[in-house]
Amino acid sequence: MNAKHEKYQRLIDYCKAMPPTPTAVAHPCDQSSLEGAVEAARLGLIAPILVGPRSRIEDAARAAGIDIREYPIVDAEHSHAAAAAAVQLVRESKAEALMKGSLHTDELMGAVVAGNSGLRTGRRISHCFVMDVPGHEDALIITDAAVNIAPTLAEKAGILQNAIDLAHALQVKEVRVAILSAMETVNPMVPSTLDAAALCKMVDRHQITGAIVDGPLALDNAINLDAARIKKIDSPVAGRANVLLVPDLDAGNMLAKSLTFLAGADAAGIVLGARVPIILTSRADSVMTRLASCAVAALVAKARRESGQVAG
Numbered sequence: 001m002n003a004k005h006e007k008y009q010r011l012i013d014y015c016k017a018m019p020p021t022p023t024a025v026a027h028p029c030d031q032s033s034l035e036g037a038v039e040a041a042r043l044g045l046i047a048p049i050l051v052g053p054r055s056r057i058e059d060a061a062r063a064a065g066i067d068i069r070e071y072p073i074v075d076a077e078h079s080h081a082a083a084a085a086a087v088q089l090v091r092e093s094k095a096e097a098l099m100k101g102s103l104h105t106d107e108l109m110g111a112v113v114a115g116n117s118g119l120r121t122g123r124r125i126s127h128c129f130v131m132d133v134p135g136h137e138d139a140l141i142i143t144d145a146a147v148n149i150a151p152t153l154a155e156k157a158g159i160l161q162n163a164i165d166l167a168h169a170l171q172v173k174e175v176r177v178a179i180l181s182a183m184e185t186v187n188p189m190v191p192s193t194l195d196a197a198a199l200c201k202m203v204d205r206h207q208i209t210g211a212i213v214d215g216p217l218a219l220d221n222a223i224n225l226d227a228a229r230i231k232k233i234d235s236p237v238a239g240r241a242n243v244l245l246v247p248d249l250d251a252g253n254m255l256a257k258s259l260t261f262l263a264g265a266d267a268a269g270i271v272l273g274a275r276v277p278i279i280l281t282s283r284a285d286s287v288m289t290r291l292a293s294c295a296v297a298a299l300v301a302k303a304r305r306e307s308g309q310v311a312g
Contacts, residue, residue, distance in 0.1 A: 036287060036291070102283075
């Protein structure tokens with residue numbers, strides 16, 4: 001296995017000892033979505049239920065040379081119907097995770113957040129990238145770069161708690177969160193620094209739990225010890241963060257894509273805060289990234305089972 005994928009491989013290997021997670025795969029009508037689901041099933045990460053137009057799924061499998069005979073298919077007329085049927089499988093306790101196939105993210109998330117979906121909880125719905133960055137010792141969790149556009153302070157608190165809980169599900173021994181801004185000092189002219197300071201005080205008051213949190217921190221002194229020392233930042237997080245909370249979707253999206261396209265990183269994606277984890281993959285994702293996303297979802301589903309938050 002390429003050392004580039006070492007962190008993802010550790011996640012996948014850990015999950016191989018667990019029972020596969022029943023997963024509703026919504027509208028897997030192309031090669032990449034079928035390939036990811038079937039390979040994840042072969043490794044024992046998920047037990048896929050393919051949801052969508054049976055003929056299109058079978059045609060796509062045949063064209064790609066993928067054997068799907070052992071996997072159940074729930075016939076649904078089109079992508080919107082597939083999203084609704086996948087959500088229904090969760091409501092019926094037949095699936096403990098959702099996986100995006102070849103439909104738009106908005107279609108799947110629309111079915112999840114619908115008032116009658118049964119998948120909403122009291123938690124904020126948010127997205128995390130679990131990034132495997134070459135040359136960086138640990139996986140980096142970046143949030144939120146895909147769902148919440150311009151989160152308020154209250155919404156950031158929910159996003160932060162979701163990311164902390166994800167880190168624990170991934171067996172991170174010490175969760176160290178950097179709340180990112182353009183600087184490491186509180187500046188009333190820069191609203192993200194005020195939010196960072198308030199979030200840190202919420203941690204002090206146990207309104208957010210489970211991690212060591214500091215901010216505002218600029219990206220360099222969040223992940224590089226030398227940069228933190230040069231700035232004389234006295235913090236248990238500075239230079240050692242394994243979770244990065246970004247100010248808004250623009251910043252998060254640019255950070256994640258910069259790491260992917262300039263540093264050769266892979267970005268496994270997961271949506272949290274619903275009744276089950278939701279695997280969001282991109283058509284551009286490699287098979288390894290899709291497998292890592294499935295492994296992350298399997299660990300989140302396991303953590304929910306162990307805490308008594310069983311789907312259904």
